[in-house]
Structures are given as C-alpha cells and as structure tokens.
Amino acid sequence: MTGFTMTSWTWTVLGLASLATAIGLFLAERQKMHVLAHRDAVPDRFADKISLSAHHKAADYTLAKLAPGNFGQVYALLLMVAWTVGGGLTLLDDVSASFGLSEIWTGVAFLMLFFLIGHLLELPLDIYTTFSIEAKFGFNKMTTSLYISDMFKQMILMLLIGAPLAWVILSLMQGAGVWWWLYAWAFWTAFMLLMIWAYPTFIAPLFNKFKALEEGEMKSRIEALLQRCNFESNGLFVMDGSRRSSHGNAYFTGLGNAKRIVFFDTLLKQLEPIETEAVLAHELGHFHHGHVKKRLFVMIAMSLAGFAILGWLTQQGWFYNGLGVYHPSNHAALVLFMLILPAFTFALDPVMSYFSRKNEFEADAYAVSNSSGESLASALVKMYEDNASTLTPDPIYSAWHDSHPPAPIRIAHIEKQIERQLADK
Ligand SMILES: [Zn+2]
Numbered sequence: 001m002t003g004f005t006m007t008s009w010t011w012t013v014l015g016l017a018s019l020a021t022a023i024g025l026f027l028a029e030r031q032k033m034h035v036l037a038h039r040d041a042v043p044d045r046f047a048d049k050i051s052l053s054a055h056h057k058a059a060d061y062t063l064a065k066l067a068p069g070n071f072g073q074v075y076a077l078l079l080m081v082a083w084t085v086g087g088g089l090t091l092l093d094d095v096s097a098s099f100g101l102s103e104i105w106t107g108v109a110f111l112m113l114f115f116l117i118g119h120l121l122e123l124p125l126d127i128y129t130t131f132s133i134e135a136k137f138g139f140n141k142m143t144t145s146l147y148i149s150d151m152f153k154q155m156i157l158m159l160l161i162g163a164p165l166a167w168v169i170l171s172l173m174q175g176a177g178v179w180w181w182l183y184a185w186a187f188w189t190a191f192m193l194l195m196i197w198a199y200p201t202f203i204a205p206l207f208n209k210f211k212a213l214e215e216g217e218m219k220s221r222i223e224a225l226l227q228r229c230n231f232e233s234n235g236l237f238v239m240d241g242s243r244r245s246s247h248g249n250a251y252f253t254g255l256g257n258a259k260r261i262v263f264f265d266t267l268l269k270q271l272e273p274i275e276t277e278a279v280l281a282h283e284l285g286h287f288h289h290g291h292v293k294k295r296l297f298v299m300i301a302m303s304l305a306g307f308a309i310l311g312w313l314t315q316q317g318w319f320y321n322g323l324g325v326y327h328p329s330n331h332a333a334l335v336l337f338m339l340i341l342p343a344f345t346f347a348l349d350p351v352m353s354y355f356s357r358k359n360e361f362e363a364d365a366y367a368v369s370n371s372s373g374e375s376l377a378s379a380l381v382k383m384y385e386d387n388a389s390t391l392t393p394d395p396i397y398s399a400w401h402d403s404h405p406p407a408p409i410r411i412a413h414i415e416k417q418i419e420r421q422l423a424d425k
Contacts, residue, residue: 009322010085017077017343024073024346027397028066034394035059043391045408049381050391061137061388068129079121080339084323089332092117093325107170107331108163114335115158123151134245137388142244153206165191166331173314173330181311185304192299200260210237213263218273222261225277229284229370237262247387250279252287270386275379278371285366291359310337349400356403364410365417373418377411 039059042050082088096110130147134140142150172184204210213219213236222236233252241249241264248267252259261280268276286292313319313333320328323336367376384391384407391407398406405413 006085007318007322009318013084013323013340013343014081016346017080017340020343020346021073021077025070027394027400028070030394031397032063032066034397035062035390035392038392043408045411046381046391050385054385054388055391057137058384058388058390059392061133062390062393064133064136065129068125068133072125075125076342079118080343083339084325084336087324089114089323089325089335090327093327093329093332096331104167104170104174107329108166110331111166111334112159112163115162116155119155119158139246139388140244141242141246146243150207157203157206161195169334170330173333178311181307185307188303188307189300192303200262204239208243209240210262212236213238218268218276221273221277222280225281225284225371229281229288231284231287233259233261235260238265238268239263241266248383250276250283252283252292267383270382271379272375274372274375275382278367278373278376279379279383281367281371282363282376284370285363286359288366289359289362291363306337306341310334313337353399353401353403357405360404360410361413364414368414368417368421373414373421377414380407380411380414 036059039056042052042055046055092110092113096106096113099106099109101109127147130140130142168187169184172180172187176183213222219236226233237260239262241247246266247264248270249264250267251262261283263276267279271279310333314328314330317328319336320326320332323340325332325336364376367373383389389407393402393406404410
C-alpha cells in the first residue's frame with residue numbers, strides 16, 4: 001500500500017476499536033478471577049440443588065470459553081485494521097473490478113467476496129470451539145459431515161439472499177438521489193420483516209427437523225396454559241436440537257398469526273412437564289409485555305439512524321481516505337461502515353443488556369402469576385446445571401454482557417414474587 005497517511009479520522013477509529021477490545025479483555029480477566037475465586041464452593045443458596053462436581057464443571061467450562069473469546073476479540077480488531085488501513089479492501093476492489101461487470105454487479109461481487117472471505121477467516125476459531133471446547137465438556141453432538149453440510153448450506157443461502165439484497169441497496173445508492181438512504185432503510189425494514197416471517201417456514205427446516213408435539217400430559221398442560229393466557233399460536237413443535245448440541249432451549253418464532261412455539265428435544269428430556277410449562281409461561285410473558293414488538297421497534301429505529309449516518313458518510317472523502325480506500329464507491333462505503341460500526345456502538349452493549357435483563361424479570365413475574373414459580377425456579381436450576389452456566393459471574397462482566405440475570409439474582413427475584421403473590425391471596 002503506497003502513500004497512506006494516518007488522519008485524525010484514522011486515529012479516532014483505531015483508538016475507539018482498541019478501547020473496545022481493551023475493555024472486552026479487561027472484563028474477561030475480571031470474569032476469570034471471579035469464577036476461579038468461587039470455584040471451590042457451591043453458593044449457599046444452591047448447596048442442596050447443585051453438586052460440587054457440577055459447580056466445578058460450570059466454572060471450568062466458563063473459563064475454557066474465555067481464552068478463545070479473547071483471541072476472537074483481538075483477531076477481529078486485527079482483521080478490521082487489515083481490511084482498512086492494511087489495504088485489504090483496495091485489493092478486493094481490484095479483484096472485483098477485474099471481472100469486467102457493470103458497476104452495480106461489481107459491487108455485488110465485492111460484497112459477496114468480502115462476506116465469503118470473512119466467513120472463511122472465522123472458520124478456524126469456530127471449528128476449535130465446536131470440536132475442542134464443546135466436545136471436551138460433552139456438549140457437541142455435531143459430526144464433521146454435518147458441520148460441512150451446514151457450512152455449505154449457509155454459504156449458498158448467503159449468496160441466494162445476500163446477492164439480490166446487495167443489488168437492490170447498491171441500485172438505490174446509485175440511482176435514488178440524496179434520499180437513497182431513506183428508501184434503502186424502508187427496503188431493509190421490509191426485508192427484515194419478510195425474513196422473520198420466512199425463517200421458521202422456509203429456512204429453519206433446511207437445518208433441523210420439526211415435529212408436532214405429541215399428545216400427552218405435556219401437550220394438554222401447554223394448551224391449558226395458552227388458553228389461560230389468551231394466546232394463539234400456529235402450532236407447537238419439537239426441534240431435533242440434539243443433532244448438534246446438548247444445550248437445551250425453547251423459543252418462539254414468527255410474527256402475528258404465524259407464531260410458532262418450538263421446544264428443543266434436549267429441553268423436553270431435561271424438564272418435567274410442569275417445569276416446561278413454567279418456562280413457556282416465561283416466554284408468553286415476553287409477548288404479554290410487548291418485549292418482542294419493542295425490540296423490533298428499537299432495531300428499526302436504530303437502523304434508520306444507521307442509514308442516515310451512512311447517507312452522510314458516503315459524501316465525505318475523509319471517510320474513505322482515512323481508512324485506506326482511495327477510490328470511493330458505494331460498495332466500499334457499506335463494508336467500511338459495517339467494519340467500524342462496533343467501535344462506535346460497543347458502549348451501548350451494557351445498556352442493551354440492562355433492558356434485556358429488566359425484560360427477563362418481567363417475564364419471570366408473569367410466569368409466577370400464570371404458572372408455577374417453584375417449577376420455574378427448579379427448571380432454571382436444571383438448565384443452568386445442564387448448560388454448565390456459572391452461578392458466580394463477575395458482577396461487572398455480567399452487567400456488561402449478560403442478556404439474562406445471573407441465576408442467584410434471578411431466582412431470588414422469583415422467590416420474592418412467589419411471596420408477594422401469597423401475601424396478595
Ligand atoms: Zn426470557
């Protein structure tokens with residue numbers, strides 16, 4: 001790369017990105033010290049529920065995941081530097097231009113190559129996490145052939161969905177005038193909503209098998225709960241999550257009348273029917289309080305701000321030059337924006353985590369009112385144990401990163417809720 005000069009914009013981006021990485025590493029170090037310091041004894045509250053060996057496993061699993069996490073953060077920072085001031089994007093621009101396509105299709109090729117290369121660069125760390133750490137703790141159920149077939153399916157989907165999406169956005173950027181970013185945002189929003197609708201019906205079945213929940217105690221319990229909560233769903237499904245991992249979960253997908261309730265087969269194996277009912281009641285609590293709609297609204301509002309800022313940045317020469325791109329183009333602007341965005345939004349993480357934990361408390365309270373609080377608490381203990389989640393996270397690490405409250409705080413809240421309910425009766 002010739003004649004690159006660092007500008008104040010370069011220093012701003014590199015400085016913030018380094019600060020974000022440094023904070024990430026500092027928090028991980030705190031987490032490591034805290035978990036190690038509490039490894040020897042099960043917290044009092046859980047002494048009769050969790051064995052010492054399960055507590056050790058949770059600590060060791062938490063610690064084992066920190067090292068690749070730290071490596072991943074530094075690696076992401078280095079990749080960002082290599083793509084920008086390192087000249088990676090300029091090189092990729094030359095490669096895409098050599099195909100001799102029209103301007104917009106050159107941009108599409110550039111974006112697809114960027115994502116493909118990015119995916120390949122992340123692969124080694126993902127393979128290590130799946131086949132070394134997850135396997136060592138007995139969570140990985142993925143075979144090599146399933147891993148490879150998943151990877152090809154993901155790449156084909158990325159091309160089939162990503163290329164037309166990139167084409168529309170680049171066409172708007174080129175032809176829709178100064179307000180292009182507003183049209184692009186409207187299109188992006190429509191596209192996201194379409195994906196939320198299409199995902200459970202068309203995409204998820206490419207990766208997993210979904211069966212209707214069998215008749216029996218579980219199903220009648222759940223149907224009674226749905227009726228009690230006035231909730232209409234478009235079916236109860238069991239997903240073969242055990243094909244890939246023994247981590248258990250339950251979730252909702254879809255929008256409006258297309259809502260589906262999906263249980264991982266691993267979760268149904270872990271929990272009693274009444275516990276599964278309580279976990280589902282928690283999920284219904286998220287709908288009751290409108291958490292899903294609020295989150296969607298925040299996402300749409302933030303993407304409007306993002307597109308507006310991008311609309312302005314594309315007009316600024318320094319935006320490109322300071323980051324190693326000497327031939328400003330719409331496709332380079334899109335990639336630059338995605339690469340540097342985390343450096344400017346990382347301080348929002350603890351805010352998002354805070355609101356997410358607040359929602360979890362509300363959903364738990366709803367489950368206590370409409371199902372069994374004791375069963376919710378016992379289900380959570382089982383899920384923490386089976387997933388080897390630590391009961392003793394560092395408070396600051398947890399406040400920054402955790403979308404769900406740590407087990408001791410969460411269960412204390414549920415118990416308080418149960419007492420309050422008894423007092424009301
Ligand atoms: Zn929740």
